[in-house]
Amino acid sequence: MAVASVVIPTGQWLAPDDGTRWWFDSGSAALDFAYTGSIVAEQADGGPRDDSGAGVELLHSLDNLIAWLAERFGSVQGAPRPGDLDDARGLRDSIARLAVASSLGEELAASDIDIVNLFAATPDVPPALSGGTRQAGHASVRTQQALSTLAREAVRLFGPEAGGRIRSCSAEDCSLIYLDTSRAGSRRWCSMQRCGNRAKVRKHRAKAASAA
Numbered sequence: 001m002a003v004a005s006v007v008i009p010t011g012q013w014l015a016p017d018d019g020t021r022w023w024f025d026s027g028s029a030a031l032d033f034a035y036t037g038s039i040v041a042e043q044a045d046g047g048p049r050d051d052s053g054a055g056v057e058l059l060h061s062l063d064n065l066i067a068w069l070a071e072r073f074g075s076v077q078g079a080p081r082p083g084d085l086d087d088a089r090g091l092r093d094s095i096a097r098l099a100v101a102s103s104l105g106e107e108l109a110a111s112d113i114d115i116v117n118l119f120a121a122t123p124d125v126p127p128a129l130s131g132g133t134r135q136a137g138h139a140s141v142r143t144q145q146a147l148s149t150l151a152r153e154a155v156r157l158f159g160p161e162a163g164g165r166i167r168s169c170s171a172e173d174c175s176l177i178y179l180d181t182s183r184a185g186s187r188r189w190c191s192m193q194r195c196g197n198r199a200k201v202r203k204h205r206a207k208a209a210s211a212a
Contacts, residue, residue: 006125006149008072014053022053022194027179029072030154031099033092036068040096040177052176052190059089066143073125073149075140084143091119091147095154102158102166103177116158119151171195 011025012032026032034040041055059065062080065088070076094112101108125145141149156162157179165180169190176190189196 006127008149008153015056016051016053018051022191024052024054024176024190024194026177027181028153028157030095030150030157031177031179033068033150034096034099034177037089037092037096039093040099041175052174052194054176059085059092061085069141069143069146073141073146076146077140077142080143084147087119087144088147090115091151095150098154098158099166099177103168108158113158116151116154119148120155122148124148124152169195171198 008029010027010029010032011023012035013021014024014035015021024035026035035054036058038055038057041052058068062085065085066076066080094115097112098108098116123145125141125148157166162179163185165185167178167180167187169176169178170188171190174190174195178187178190180187
């Protein structure tokens with residue numbers, strides 16, 4: 001009998017200005033959530049947004065929020081409350097600032113820690129054992145439950161469990177932050193298909209130029 005634990009899928013499509021979408025898996029749903037706004041991108045590079053497509057506000061409305069959550073938690077129950085969008089943006093921005101500080105090895109701001117802890121203290125999406133004959137609780141999640149679950153993931157992300165594996169892409173023209181979930185802890189790029197491939201091309205060109 002399988003146990004249906006709360007496992008949130010990670011990764012999302014980013015859309016650069018040239019319109020060519022690419023898949024960025026940050027390794028953490030909490031980090032994915034941080035990239036629905038601009039703070040993490042702005043603070044990470046200290047300058048204008050690069051060509052990754054990150055740093056664009058995605059949560060313009062409650063409908064945007066519900067759609068983003070539904071992709072990760074399934075259907076969201078009932079009509080969202082008027083304050084849900086502000087709550088979501090507040091949690092997201094705190095996670096973003098914590099991600100930047102963690103990637104730089106800086107001290108985490110107590111005010112942002114307090115916000116994450118506040119959301120994490122509320123009821124989250126509970127795990128469930130499959131195979132039963134009765135539905136315990138609601139069949140779909142509420143907005144606040146989803147935000148609490150993201151906050152609890154952020155607690156694990158910025159606590160000792162992550163083991164200092166929050167890093168930024170090694171490419172000079174990219175500052176995307178990710179959780180290195182590789183076994184050896186050797187991930188260097190936001191994506192091998194993007195910055196990793198670019199690095200290989202540059203290395204090959206440099207080698208060819210040197211040989212010539």
